[in-house]
Amino acid sequence: MEAKQLSIFLENKTGRLTEVTQVLAREGINLSALCIAENADFGILRGVVSEPDRAYQVLKDNHFAVSVTNVVGFACPNTPGSLAQVLGYLSEAGIFIEYMYSFANGDSANVIIRPTNLEACIEVLKQKRVELLAASDLYKL
Protein backbone atom coordinates (compact mmCIF):
# COMPACT_ATOMS: atom_id res chain seq x y z
CA MET A 1 0.00 0.00 0.00
CA GLU A 2 2.91 2.28 0.72
CA ALA A 3 4.41 3.89 -2.32
CA LYS A 4 7.73 5.63 -2.79
CA GLN A 5 7.60 9.27 -3.65
CA LEU A 6 10.64 11.27 -4.72
CA SER A 7 11.20 14.71 -3.23
CA ILE A 8 13.62 17.01 -4.99
CA PHE A 9 14.96 20.23 -3.54
CA LEU A 10 15.07 22.94 -6.18
CA GLU A 11 16.31 26.49 -6.00
CA ASN A 12 13.94 29.06 -7.46
CA LYS A 13 15.86 29.41 -10.68
CA THR A 14 14.60 29.45 -14.23
CA GLY A 15 15.14 26.13 -15.94
CA ARG A 16 15.68 23.89 -12.92
CA LEU A 17 12.34 22.18 -13.29
CA THR A 18 13.02 21.62 -16.98
CA GLU A 19 16.34 20.01 -16.10
CA VAL A 20 14.73 17.53 -13.71
CA THR A 21 12.19 16.48 -16.30
CA GLN A 22 14.89 16.23 -18.96
CA VAL A 23 17.01 13.93 -16.83
CA LEU A 24 14.02 11.65 -16.26
CA ALA A 25 13.06 11.81 -19.94
CA ARG A 26 16.56 10.77 -21.00
CA GLU A 27 16.31 7.73 -18.80
CA GLY A 28 12.82 6.85 -20.03
CA ILE A 29 11.30 7.33 -16.58
CA ASN A 30 7.69 8.42 -16.50
CA LEU A 31 6.22 10.88 -14.00
CA SER A 32 2.77 9.68 -12.99
CA ALA A 33 1.95 12.49 -10.57
CA LEU A 34 3.68 15.54 -9.26
CA CYS A 35 3.22 18.72 -7.32
CA ILE A 36 5.46 21.55 -6.20
CA ALA A 37 5.55 23.21 -2.81
CA GLU A 38 7.43 26.46 -2.68
CA ASN A 39 8.53 29.32 -0.47
CA ALA A 40 10.64 32.43 -0.99
CA ASP A 41 13.91 30.85 -2.09
CA PHE A 42 13.38 27.19 -2.83
CA GLY A 43 10.77 24.69 -3.80
CA ILE A 44 10.26 20.97 -3.33
CA LEU A 45 9.08 18.87 -6.22
CA ARG A 46 7.23 15.80 -5.06
CA GLY A 47 6.41 13.16 -7.57
CA VAL A 48 5.55 9.54 -8.20
CA VAL A 49 7.53 7.93 -11.01
CA SER A 50 7.56 4.67 -12.92
CA GLU A 51 10.84 3.39 -11.42
CA PRO A 52 11.48 5.17 -8.12
CA ASP A 53 14.77 3.41 -7.21
CA ARG A 54 16.38 4.01 -10.56
CA ALA A 55 15.03 7.56 -10.75
CA TYR A 56 16.52 8.26 -7.30
CA GLN A 57 19.95 7.07 -8.40
CA VAL A 58 19.85 8.92 -11.71
CA LEU A 59 18.88 12.19 -10.05
CA LYS A 60 21.52 11.75 -7.37
CA ASP A 61 24.17 11.11 -10.01
CA ASN A 62 23.11 14.37 -11.61
CA HIS A 63 23.66 16.15 -8.27
CA PHE A 64 20.04 16.78 -7.45
CA ALA A 65 19.12 16.85 -3.77
CA VAL A 66 16.65 14.01 -3.85
CA SER A 67 15.11 11.98 -1.06
CA VAL A 68 12.52 9.22 -0.88
CA THR A 69 9.37 9.57 1.20
CA ASN A 70 6.69 6.94 1.70
CA VAL A 71 3.18 8.00 0.82
CA VAL A 72 -0.15 6.26 0.41
CA GLY A 73 -2.50 6.47 -2.58
CA PHE A 74 -6.21 5.82 -2.72
CA ALA A 75 -9.02 6.24 -5.21
CA CYS A 76 -12.49 7.62 -4.59
CA PRO A 77 -15.43 8.43 -6.85
CA ASN A 78 -15.16 11.71 -8.72
CA THR A 79 -18.33 13.08 -7.11
CA PRO A 80 -19.09 15.85 -4.63
CA GLY A 81 -18.48 14.75 -1.05
CA SER A 82 -16.38 11.66 -1.73
CA LEU A 83 -13.13 13.19 -0.63
CA ALA A 84 -14.80 14.82 2.36
CA GLN A 85 -15.97 11.42 3.47
CA VAL A 86 -12.52 9.81 3.34
CA LEU A 87 -10.83 12.77 5.01
CA GLY A 88 -13.50 12.61 7.67
CA TYR A 89 -12.45 9.02 8.51
CA LEU A 90 -8.87 10.17 8.93
CA SER A 91 -9.57 13.20 11.10
CA GLU A 92 -11.88 11.12 13.32
CA ALA A 93 -8.97 8.74 13.83
CA GLY A 94 -6.73 11.71 14.72
CA ILE A 95 -4.52 11.33 11.67
CA PHE A 96 -2.81 14.51 10.54
CA ILE A 97 -2.03 15.08 6.88
CA GLU A 98 1.25 16.84 6.09
CA TYR A 99 0.41 17.28 2.45
CA MET A 100 -1.59 15.72 -0.35
CA TYR A 101 -2.18 16.04 -4.03
CA SER A 102 -4.77 14.54 -6.32
CA PHE A 103 -6.06 14.36 -9.82
CA ALA A 104 -9.38 13.27 -11.26
CA ASN A 105 -9.52 10.88 -14.13
CA GLY A 106 -12.99 10.27 -15.53
CA ASP A 107 -15.32 8.79 -12.90
CA SER A 108 -12.60 8.23 -10.40
CA ALA A 109 -10.15 10.49 -8.55
CA ASN A 110 -6.71 9.47 -7.34
CA VAL A 111 -5.34 10.96 -4.16
CA ILE A 112 -1.80 10.75 -2.76
CA ILE A 113 -1.31 11.66 0.89
CA ARG A 114 1.57 11.95 3.29
CA PRO A 115 0.16 11.44 6.80
CA THR A 116 2.20 11.78 9.98
CA ASN A 117 1.50 8.15 10.78
CA LEU A 118 1.52 6.06 7.64
CA GLU A 119 0.62 2.69 9.12
CA ALA A 120 -2.29 4.01 11.16
CA CYS A 121 -3.58 5.83 8.11
CA ILE A 122 -3.49 2.69 5.96
CA GLU A 123 -5.23 0.78 8.74
CA VAL A 124 -8.08 3.31 8.89
CA LEU A 125 -8.49 3.37 5.12
CA LYS A 126 -8.58 -0.42 5.01
CA GLN A 127 -11.19 -0.63 7.77
CA LYS A 128 -13.36 1.88 6.00
CA ARG A 129 -12.98 -0.05 2.75
CA VAL A 130 -11.49 2.84 0.86
CA GLU A 131 -9.94 1.68 -2.42
CA LEU A 132 -6.19 1.75 -1.81
CA LEU A 133 -3.86 1.98 -4.77
CA ALA A 134 -1.06 -0.54 -4.86
CA ALA A 135 2.39 0.97 -5.30
CA SER A 136 2.84 -0.87 -8.57
CA ASP A 137 -0.40 0.65 -9.87
CA LEU A 138 0.61 4.16 -8.84
CA TYR A 139 3.95 3.87 -10.65
CA LYS A 140 2.12 2.79 -13.79
CA LEU A 141 -0.54 5.51 -13.85
Added chain:
Amino acid sequence: MIWNETMECMDRETLRKIQSARLKKIVDYAYHNTPFYRRKMQQMGLTPDDIESIDDIVKLPFTTKLDLRDNYPFGLCAVPMSQICRIHASSGTTGRPTVVAYTRKDLRVWSECVSRCFYAYGASEGDIFQVSYGYGLFTGGLGAHQGAENIGASVIPMSSGNTAKQIQLMHDFGATAICCTPSYALYLAEAIRESGIPLEEFKLRIGAFGAEPWTEGMRAELEEKLGIKAYDIYGLSEVAGPGVGFECECQKGTHLNEDHYFPEIVDPQTLEPVEPGKTGELVFTHLTKEGMPLLRYRTKDLTALHYEKCSCGRTLVRMDRILGRSDDMLIIRGVNVFPSQIESVILEMPQFEAHYLLVVDRVNNTDTMELQVEVRPEFYTDEINRLLEMKKMLHGRLQSVLGLSVDVKLVEPKTIERSTGKAQRVIDKRKL
Protein backbone atom coordinates in the same frame (compact mmCIF):
# COMPACT_ATOMS: atom_id res chain seq x y z
CA MET B 1 60.87 16.23 15.59
CA ILE B 2 62.92 19.39 15.40
CA TRP B 3 64.86 20.19 12.22
CA ASN B 4 67.18 22.88 13.59
CA GLU B 5 67.25 22.58 17.35
CA THR B 6 69.93 25.24 17.78
CA MET B 7 67.81 27.97 16.22
CA GLU B 8 64.35 26.72 17.09
CA CYS B 9 65.00 26.12 20.80
CA MET B 10 67.53 28.82 21.57
CA ASP B 11 67.05 30.83 24.76
CA ARG B 12 65.31 34.07 23.92
CA GLU B 13 68.13 36.29 25.13
CA THR B 14 70.62 34.75 22.71
CA LEU B 15 68.01 34.85 19.95
CA ARG B 16 67.54 38.55 20.60
CA LYS B 17 71.26 39.15 20.29
CA ILE B 18 71.31 37.37 16.96
CA GLN B 19 68.28 39.31 15.79
CA SER B 20 69.94 42.59 16.86
CA ALA B 21 73.11 41.79 14.94
CA ARG B 22 71.16 40.72 11.88
CA LEU B 23 68.93 43.80 11.94
CA LYS B 24 71.93 46.14 12.06
CA LYS B 25 73.42 44.34 9.12
CA ILE B 26 70.27 44.26 7.00
CA VAL B 27 69.44 47.93 7.59
CA ASP B 28 72.96 48.87 6.54
CA TYR B 29 72.63 46.59 3.52
CA ALA B 30 69.24 47.99 2.48
CA TYR B 31 70.41 51.57 2.99
CA HIS B 32 73.34 51.06 0.65
CA ASN B 33 71.67 48.80 -1.91
CA THR B 34 67.98 49.78 -2.10
CA PRO B 35 67.52 53.44 -3.14
CA PHE B 36 63.90 53.25 -1.95
CA TYR B 37 64.98 52.63 1.66
CA ARG B 38 67.85 55.09 1.57
CA ARG B 39 65.41 57.79 0.47
CA LYS B 40 62.85 56.85 3.10
CA MET B 41 65.45 56.80 5.88
CA GLN B 42 66.96 60.07 4.78
CA GLN B 43 63.53 61.69 4.83
CA MET B 44 63.17 60.51 8.43
CA GLY B 45 66.65 61.69 9.32
CA LEU B 46 67.81 58.14 9.97
CA THR B 47 71.14 56.50 9.23
CA PRO B 48 72.10 52.84 9.72
CA ASP B 49 74.08 53.92 12.79
CA ASP B 50 70.83 54.73 14.57
CA ILE B 51 70.05 51.01 14.72
CA GLU B 52 71.89 49.43 17.63
CA SER B 53 69.59 46.62 18.66
CA ILE B 54 66.38 44.92 17.64
CA ASP B 55 64.48 47.36 19.89
CA ASP B 56 65.37 50.14 17.45
CA ILE B 57 63.26 48.48 14.78
CA VAL B 58 60.40 50.84 15.73
CA LYS B 59 62.42 53.73 14.27
CA LEU B 60 62.35 52.20 10.79
CA PRO B 61 59.86 53.09 8.05
CA PHE B 62 57.03 50.73 7.13
CA THR B 63 56.66 49.06 3.74
CA THR B 64 53.27 48.31 2.18
CA LYS B 65 51.99 46.32 -0.73
CA LEU B 66 51.51 49.64 -2.51
CA ASP B 67 55.27 50.29 -2.26
CA LEU B 68 55.86 46.94 -3.94
CA ARG B 69 53.45 47.83 -6.73
CA ASP B 70 54.92 51.33 -7.16
CA ASN B 71 58.37 49.80 -7.58
CA TYR B 72 57.18 47.14 -10.01
CA PRO B 73 58.86 45.00 -11.12
CA PHE B 74 62.39 45.09 -9.62
CA GLY B 75 62.67 48.49 -7.96
CA LEU B 76 63.12 47.01 -4.48
CA CYS B 77 65.85 44.56 -5.47
CA ALA B 78 69.10 45.04 -3.64
CA VAL B 79 71.25 42.98 -6.00
CA PRO B 80 71.86 43.07 -9.75
CA MET B 81 69.68 40.75 -11.82
CA SER B 82 72.60 38.42 -12.38
CA GLN B 83 72.34 37.34 -8.75
CA ILE B 84 68.59 36.76 -8.84
CA CYS B 85 67.84 33.12 -9.51
CA ARG B 86 64.05 32.97 -8.98
CA ILE B 87 61.16 35.35 -9.44
CA HIS B 88 57.68 34.77 -8.05
CA ALA B 89 54.65 37.00 -8.34
CA SER B 90 51.20 37.24 -6.81
CA SER B 91 48.20 36.74 -9.04
CA GLY B 92 47.52 40.47 -8.86
CA THR B 93 43.73 40.44 -8.85
CA THR B 94 43.84 44.19 -8.36
CA GLY B 95 46.27 46.03 -10.57
CA ARG B 96 49.87 44.98 -11.06
CA PRO B 97 51.21 41.73 -9.69
CA THR B 98 53.40 41.85 -6.61
CA VAL B 99 56.87 40.63 -7.53
CA VAL B 100 59.42 38.95 -5.27
CA ALA B 101 62.95 38.01 -6.27
CA TYR B 102 65.27 35.51 -4.58
CA THR B 103 69.02 34.94 -4.64
CA ARG B 104 70.42 31.45 -4.26
CA LYS B 105 70.92 32.05 -0.56
CA ASP B 106 67.32 33.31 -0.19
CA LEU B 107 66.06 30.06 -1.68
CA ARG B 108 68.26 28.09 0.73
CA VAL B 109 66.90 29.98 3.73
CA TRP B 110 63.35 29.46 2.47
CA SER B 111 63.90 25.71 2.08
CA GLU B 112 65.40 25.61 5.57
CA CYS B 113 62.27 27.24 6.97
CA VAL B 114 59.90 24.90 5.15
CA SER B 115 61.99 21.95 6.37
CA ARG B 116 61.41 23.10 9.94
CA CYS B 117 57.66 23.03 9.26
CA PHE B 118 57.60 19.53 7.84
CA TYR B 119 59.77 18.13 10.62
CA ALA B 120 57.44 19.72 13.15
CA TYR B 121 54.53 17.84 11.54
CA GLY B 122 56.42 14.61 12.13
CA ALA B 123 57.43 14.14 8.49
CA SER B 124 60.87 12.92 7.45
CA GLU B 125 62.73 11.22 4.63
CA GLY B 126 60.39 8.24 4.76
CA ASP B 127 57.42 10.35 3.69
CA ILE B 128 55.89 10.83 0.26
CA PHE B 129 54.69 14.40 -0.26
CA GLN B 130 51.94 15.19 -2.69
CA VAL B 131 52.34 18.90 -3.37
CA SER B 132 48.95 20.07 -4.59
CA TYR B 133 49.58 23.78 -4.30
CA GLY B 134 49.78 25.46 -7.67
CA TYR B 135 53.24 25.39 -9.21
CA GLY B 136 54.31 28.49 -11.05
CA LEU B 137 54.35 32.13 -10.07
CA PHE B 138 52.49 31.30 -6.85
CA THR B 139 55.01 30.42 -4.12
CA GLY B 140 52.97 27.52 -2.68
CA GLY B 141 53.95 24.75 -5.07
CA LEU B 142 57.68 25.31 -5.41
CA GLY B 143 58.03 26.40 -1.79
CA ALA B 144 56.57 23.19 -0.40
CA HIS B 145 58.44 21.20 -3.04
CA GLN B 146 61.87 22.49 -2.03
CA GLY B 147 61.17 21.99 1.65
CA ALA B 148 60.06 18.40 1.16
CA GLU B 149 63.09 17.62 -0.98
CA ASN B 150 65.34 19.26 1.57
CA ILE B 151 64.23 16.87 4.33
CA GLY B 152 64.86 13.97 1.99
CA ALA B 153 61.22 13.06 1.42
CA SER B 154 59.88 11.85 -1.93
CA VAL B 155 57.91 14.50 -3.77
CA ILE B 156 54.97 14.15 -6.15
CA PRO B 157 54.90 17.55 -7.90
CA MET B 158 51.18 17.33 -8.53
CA SER B 159 50.21 21.03 -8.63
CA SER B 160 46.55 21.98 -8.23
CA GLY B 161 43.52 20.82 -10.18
CA ASN B 162 42.70 17.56 -11.96
CA THR B 163 41.09 16.07 -8.88
CA ALA B 164 40.53 12.58 -10.27
CA LYS B 165 44.24 12.24 -11.03
CA GLN B 166 45.12 13.66 -7.60
CA ILE B 167 43.13 10.90 -5.95
CA GLN B 168 44.45 8.18 -8.21
CA LEU B 169 48.11 9.07 -7.62
CA MET B 170 47.60 9.70 -3.92
CA HIS B 171 46.21 6.19 -3.73
CA ASP B 172 48.58 4.39 -6.13
CA PHE B 173 51.79 6.14 -5.00
CA GLY B 174 50.85 5.88 -1.32
CA ALA B 175 51.26 9.58 -0.54
CA THR B 176 51.64 10.11 3.20
CA ALA B 177 51.53 13.90 3.27
CA ILE B 178 49.57 16.46 1.28
CA CYS B 179 50.19 20.18 0.88
CA CYS B 180 47.33 22.34 -0.43
CA THR B 181 44.83 24.97 0.60
CA PRO B 182 42.36 23.79 3.26
CA SER B 183 39.42 24.49 0.95
CA TYR B 184 40.89 22.29 -1.75
CA ALA B 185 41.62 19.59 0.82
CA LEU B 186 37.93 19.60 1.71
CA TYR B 187 37.04 19.25 -1.92
CA LEU B 188 39.48 16.35 -2.27
CA ALA B 189 37.95 14.68 0.77
CA GLU B 190 34.52 14.88 -0.84
CA ALA B 191 35.86 13.58 -4.11
CA ILE B 192 37.53 10.63 -2.35
CA ARG B 193 34.25 9.75 -0.71
CA GLU B 194 32.49 9.89 -4.06
CA SER B 195 35.17 7.79 -5.74
CA GLY B 196 34.12 4.89 -3.55
CA ILE B 197 37.73 4.00 -2.67
CA PRO B 198 37.80 3.20 1.06
CA LEU B 199 39.83 5.67 3.11
CA GLU B 200 41.84 2.75 4.57
CA GLU B 201 43.45 2.21 1.18
CA PHE B 202 45.13 5.62 1.42
CA LYS B 203 48.33 6.12 3.41
CA LEU B 204 47.80 9.82 4.03
CA ARG B 205 48.65 10.88 7.59
CA ILE B 206 49.78 14.53 7.43
CA GLY B 207 48.12 17.58 5.91
CA ALA B 208 50.04 20.87 5.54
CA PHE B 209 47.37 23.45 4.86
CA GLY B 210 47.77 27.16 4.31
CA ALA B 211 47.58 30.12 1.93
CA GLU B 212 44.13 31.10 3.24
CA PRO B 213 42.67 31.52 6.73
CA TRP B 214 40.94 28.46 8.18
CA THR B 215 39.27 27.53 11.43
CA GLU B 216 39.45 24.88 14.14
CA GLY B 217 36.14 23.52 12.85
CA MET B 218 37.63 23.04 9.43
CA ARG B 219 40.62 21.28 10.99
CA ALA B 220 38.35 18.81 12.77
CA GLU B 221 36.46 18.17 9.57
CA LEU B 222 39.60 17.64 7.49
CA GLU B 223 41.12 15.34 10.08
CA GLU B 224 37.98 13.24 10.25
CA LYS B 225 37.30 13.07 6.53
CA LEU B 226 40.88 12.39 5.45
CA GLY B 227 42.05 10.42 8.49
CA ILE B 228 45.05 12.72 9.02
CA LYS B 229 46.55 15.26 11.38
CA ALA B 230 46.07 18.69 9.84
CA TYR B 231 48.68 21.40 10.44
CA ASP B 232 48.80 25.07 9.59
CA ILE B 233 51.60 26.35 7.40
CA TYR B 234 51.78 30.11 7.26
CA GLY B 235 53.42 32.34 4.75
CA LEU B 236 53.11 35.11 2.25
CA SER B 237 55.10 35.60 -0.89
CA GLU B 238 56.32 39.08 0.03
CA VAL B 239 58.13 37.57 3.01
CA ALA B 240 59.18 34.24 1.42
CA GLY B 241 56.21 32.04 0.65
CA PRO B 242 54.98 29.10 2.73
CA GLY B 243 57.13 28.32 5.75
CA VAL B 244 57.25 31.71 7.44
CA GLY B 245 55.46 29.90 10.26
CA PHE B 246 54.18 26.46 11.20
CA GLU B 247 52.32 24.54 13.86
CA CYS B 248 54.12 21.98 16.00
CA GLU B 249 52.53 18.83 17.44
CA CYS B 250 51.09 20.88 20.33
CA GLN B 251 49.00 22.94 17.88
CA LYS B 252 49.01 25.84 20.30
CA GLY B 253 49.67 28.55 17.77
CA THR B 254 51.90 28.95 14.74
CA HIS B 255 55.65 29.21 15.42
CA LEU B 256 57.34 31.90 13.36
CA ASN B 257 60.85 31.51 11.97
CA GLU B 258 61.84 34.75 13.63
CA ASP B 259 65.58 34.31 13.18
CA HIS B 260 64.96 35.09 9.49
CA TYR B 261 61.63 36.93 9.48
CA PHE B 262 61.26 39.25 12.46
CA PRO B 263 57.62 39.74 13.49
CA GLU B 264 56.00 42.71 15.24
CA ILE B 265 52.39 43.48 16.03
CA VAL B 266 51.22 47.05 15.58
CA ASP B 267 47.93 48.85 15.92
CA PRO B 268 46.68 49.06 12.31
CA GLN B 269 45.42 52.62 12.85
CA THR B 270 48.18 54.28 14.88
CA LEU B 271 50.97 51.89 13.74
CA GLU B 272 52.27 51.89 17.33
CA PRO B 273 53.51 48.55 18.70
CA VAL B 274 50.99 46.71 20.89
CA GLU B 275 51.76 44.67 24.02
CA PRO B 276 52.62 40.97 23.59
CA GLY B 277 49.43 38.91 23.48
CA LYS B 278 47.32 41.78 22.12
CA THR B 279 45.81 41.57 18.65
CA GLY B 280 46.98 43.85 15.87
CA GLU B 281 48.50 43.83 12.42
CA LEU B 282 51.43 41.52 11.80
CA VAL B 283 54.55 43.21 10.40
CA PHE B 284 57.69 41.43 9.17
CA THR B 285 61.27 42.56 8.70
CA HIS B 286 63.68 40.40 6.72
CA LEU B 287 66.77 39.73 8.79
CA THR B 288 68.74 37.70 6.26
CA LYS B 289 67.28 38.34 2.82
CA GLU B 290 69.56 39.39 -0.02
CA GLY B 291 67.41 39.68 -3.14
CA MET B 292 64.62 41.92 -1.96
CA PRO B 293 64.92 42.71 1.73
CA LEU B 294 61.84 44.42 3.17
CA LEU B 295 61.76 46.47 6.34
CA ARG B 296 58.61 46.41 8.47
CA TYR B 297 56.36 44.98 5.77
CA ARG B 298 52.68 45.32 6.74
CA THR B 299 50.97 42.00 6.09
CA LYS B 300 47.40 43.17 6.85
CA ASP B 301 47.02 39.89 8.76
CA LEU B 302 45.45 40.37 12.16
CA THR B 303 46.80 38.22 14.99
CA ALA B 304 48.62 38.25 18.34
CA LEU B 305 52.06 36.94 19.37
CA HIS B 306 52.94 34.85 22.42
CA TYR B 307 56.53 34.61 23.64
CA GLU B 308 56.26 31.87 26.29
CA LYS B 309 58.22 28.70 25.57
CA CYS B 310 56.11 26.01 23.91
CA SER B 311 55.75 22.51 25.40
CA CYS B 312 57.34 21.14 22.21
CA GLY B 313 60.62 22.71 23.37
CA ARG B 314 60.71 25.48 20.79
CA THR B 315 61.25 29.04 21.92
CA LEU B 316 60.21 30.52 18.58
CA VAL B 317 57.36 32.96 19.09
CA ARG B 318 53.83 31.65 18.51
CA MET B 319 51.16 33.45 16.55
CA ASP B 320 47.39 33.06 17.03
CA ARG B 321 45.25 31.75 14.22
CA ILE B 322 44.84 34.51 11.66
CA LEU B 323 41.42 36.05 12.12
CA GLY B 324 41.59 37.36 8.59
CA ARG B 325 43.52 39.83 6.53
CA SER B 326 42.43 43.34 7.30
CA ASP B 327 41.83 43.36 3.52
CA ASP B 328 39.30 40.52 3.92
CA MET B 329 37.38 42.42 6.54
CA LEU B 330 33.98 43.55 5.38
CA ILE B 331 32.25 46.48 6.94
CA ILE B 332 28.55 45.73 6.87
CA ARG B 333 26.28 48.43 8.21
CA GLY B 334 29.23 49.68 10.23
CA VAL B 335 30.02 46.28 11.76
CA ASN B 336 33.34 44.52 11.08
CA VAL B 337 32.78 41.06 9.66
CA PHE B 338 35.41 38.47 8.79
CA PRO B 339 34.50 35.60 6.46
CA SER B 340 36.31 33.30 8.91
CA GLN B 341 33.68 34.07 11.57
CA ILE B 342 30.92 32.97 9.22
CA GLU B 343 32.87 29.87 8.32
CA SER B 344 33.28 28.84 11.93
CA VAL B 345 29.51 29.10 12.49
CA ILE B 346 28.77 26.97 9.43
CA LEU B 347 31.30 24.34 10.46
CA GLU B 348 29.67 23.97 13.86
CA MET B 349 26.47 22.86 12.17
CA PRO B 350 26.57 19.35 10.67
CA GLN B 351 23.56 20.17 8.49
CA PHE B 352 25.64 22.31 6.13
CA GLU B 353 28.59 21.79 3.80
CA ALA B 354 31.70 23.83 4.56
CA HIS B 355 31.57 25.54 1.19
CA TYR B 356 29.73 28.84 1.17
CA LEU B 357 29.41 32.06 -0.73
CA LEU B 358 28.80 35.45 0.79
CA VAL B 359 27.21 38.03 -1.48
CA VAL B 360 27.37 41.59 -0.22
CA ASP B 361 25.40 44.35 -1.87
CA ARG B 362 23.92 47.73 -1.16
CA VAL B 363 20.21 48.18 -1.69
CA ASN B 364 18.60 51.58 -1.00
CA ASN B 365 21.75 52.72 0.82
CA THR B 366 21.65 49.75 3.18
CA ASP B 367 24.24 46.97 3.10
CA THR B 368 22.82 43.52 2.54
CA MET B 369 24.57 40.22 3.08
CA GLU B 370 23.34 36.98 1.59
CA LEU B 371 24.93 33.72 2.63
CA GLN B 372 24.51 30.83 0.23
CA VAL B 373 25.00 27.41 1.80
CA GLU B 374 24.41 23.85 0.71
CA VAL B 375 22.54 21.44 2.92
CA ARG B 376 24.37 18.12 3.25
CA PRO B 377 22.73 15.28 1.30
CA GLU B 378 21.82 13.34 4.43
CA PHE B 379 19.99 16.36 5.84
CA TYR B 380 17.80 17.08 2.83
CA THR B 381 14.27 16.45 3.75
CA ASP B 382 10.89 16.40 2.15
CA GLU B 383 9.53 18.68 4.83
CA ILE B 384 9.74 22.35 4.08
CA ASN B 385 9.35 23.23 7.75
CA ARG B 386 12.44 21.26 8.71
CA LEU B 387 14.47 23.01 6.02
CA LEU B 388 13.18 26.38 7.14
CA GLU B 389 14.10 25.50 10.73
CA MET B 390 17.69 24.74 9.68
CA LYS B 391 17.80 28.05 7.90
CA LYS B 392 16.46 29.85 10.93
CA MET B 393 18.96 28.17 13.24
CA LEU B 394 21.89 29.24 11.06
CA HIS B 395 20.46 32.74 10.85
CA GLY B 396 20.16 32.89 14.63
CA ARG B 397 23.72 31.71 15.27
CA LEU B 398 25.15 34.15 12.76
CA GLN B 399 23.17 36.91 14.36
CA SER B 400 24.63 36.13 17.77
CA VAL B 401 28.23 35.82 16.50
CA LEU B 402 28.24 38.78 14.13
CA GLY B 403 25.60 40.99 15.68
CA LEU B 404 24.10 41.29 12.22
CA SER B 405 21.23 39.79 10.33
CA VAL B 406 22.38 37.65 7.43
CA ASP B 407 19.99 36.56 4.73
CA VAL B 408 20.55 32.79 4.56
CA LYS B 409 19.79 31.10 1.28
CA LEU B 410 19.76 27.32 0.94
CA VAL B 411 21.11 26.24 -2.42
CA GLU B 412 21.30 22.94 -4.24
CA PRO B 413 24.20 20.55 -3.71
CA LYS B 414 27.40 21.21 -5.67
CA THR B 415 26.26 24.59 -6.89
CA ILE B 416 28.84 26.55 -4.92
CA GLU B 417 32.07 26.53 -6.81
CA ARG B 418 34.79 24.26 -5.38
CA SER B 419 38.16 25.90 -5.66
CA THR B 420 41.41 24.20 -6.47
CA GLY B 421 43.42 27.08 -5.07
CA LYS B 422 42.34 29.89 -2.83
CA ALA B 423 38.61 29.82 -2.37
CA GLN B 424 36.49 32.71 -3.56
CA ARG B 425 34.15 33.12 -0.60
CA VAL B 426 32.97 36.68 -0.94
CA ILE B 427 31.41 38.66 -3.74
CA ASP B 428 31.19 42.30 -2.79
CA LYS B 429 28.96 43.95 -5.35
CA ARG B 430 29.23 47.30 -3.60
CA LYS B 431 32.61 48.02 -5.14
CA LEU B 432 31.49 47.34 -8.69
